[in-house]
Amino acid sequence: MNGGFSKILYRIAAPNECDRIRQALLAFYFPEELVTRSYLDESQPQIGPTEEHIQYALSFVHQGMAAVAIEQDHGTIVGVTIARCVKPGTADELLAMVPAAGSRRWAETLRLFAHLEHTGDVCGRFRSRRSYHVFVLAVEPHFRRRAIGQKLMDFQLARGKSLRFRVVSADVTCEVAARICERMDMRCVCAMSLNQYRNQSGEHPFVVTGPNHIVSTYARYV
Numbered sequence: 720m721n722g723g724f725s726k727i728l729y730r731i732a733a734p735n736e737c738d739r740i741r742q743a744l745l746a747f748y749f750p751e752e753l754v755t756r757s758y759l760d761e762s763q764p765q766i767g768p769t770e771e772h773i774q775y776a777l778s779f780v781h782q783g784m785a786a787v788a789i790e791q792d793h794g795t796i797v798g799v800t801i802a803r804c805v806k807p808g809t810a811d812e813l814l815a816m817v818p819a820a821g822s823r824r825w826a827e828t829l830r831l832f833a834h835l836e837h838t839g840d841v842c843g844r845f846r847s848r849r850s851y852h853v854f855v856l857a858v859e860p861h862f863r864r865r866a867i868g869q870k871l872m873d874f875q876l877a878r879g880k881s882l883r884f885r886v887v888s889a890d891v892t893c894e895v896a897a898r899i900c901e902r903m904d905m906r907c908v909c910a911m912s913l914n915q916y917r918n919q920s921g922e923h924p925f926v927v928t929g930p931n932h933i934v935s936t937y938a939r940y941v
Contacts, residue, residue: 728788759923839888
């Protein structure tokens with residue numbers, strides 16, 4: 720069933736829904752997420768996110784910064800978006816987490832996140848002390864082409880404003896998400912090919928084989 724006529728409810732995710740959100744992320748976010756798919760390390764054959772990556776994303780559910788799209792007929796989560804608070808020192812905070820990382824995969828992911836924060840420099844560009852930063856946006860494949868992603872982003876924009884953020888930003892890794900940001904009058908402040916990224920040792924820990932290899936940062940005032 721594609722749920723073409725099912726009613727969709729949009730709301731803030733509750734902390735007691737973390738298990739369901741976890742299942743949704745593993746089902747239709749991480750399998751397509753560019754950073755997760757492109758990590759290259761022959762010594763670590765694991766495919767998919769580390770447990771630390773999953774827990775990092777879920778930690779923001781407890782902070783009230785995640786929203787879900789619920790198919791009301793069955794109560795199924797068909798869309799998820801998660802944001803975090805970004806400040807001028809966020810890149811340094813991410814790098815400070817690297818020594819405690821339980822795997823090289825998570826350590827390299829943290830370094831990449833820090834690099835994106837540094838190059839995007841949303842707080843500096845918009846002269847703001849913080850930004851409501853969306854870093855997860857996913858919709859179940861059978862429910863796509865119904866503007867669910869757009870409505871989730873609209874929800875997050877309103878959520879950021881209600882929490883008194885002056886700026887809302889997002890990292891996106893696909894054309895669909897980029898178009899959503901553009902329709903919301905968000906400005907692309909930085910775009911980087913993941914294949915061009917090098918870590919502190921000059922290595923390419925992420926290698927993309929397909930045409931979709933750009934990570935872009937968008938932002939706007941609210």
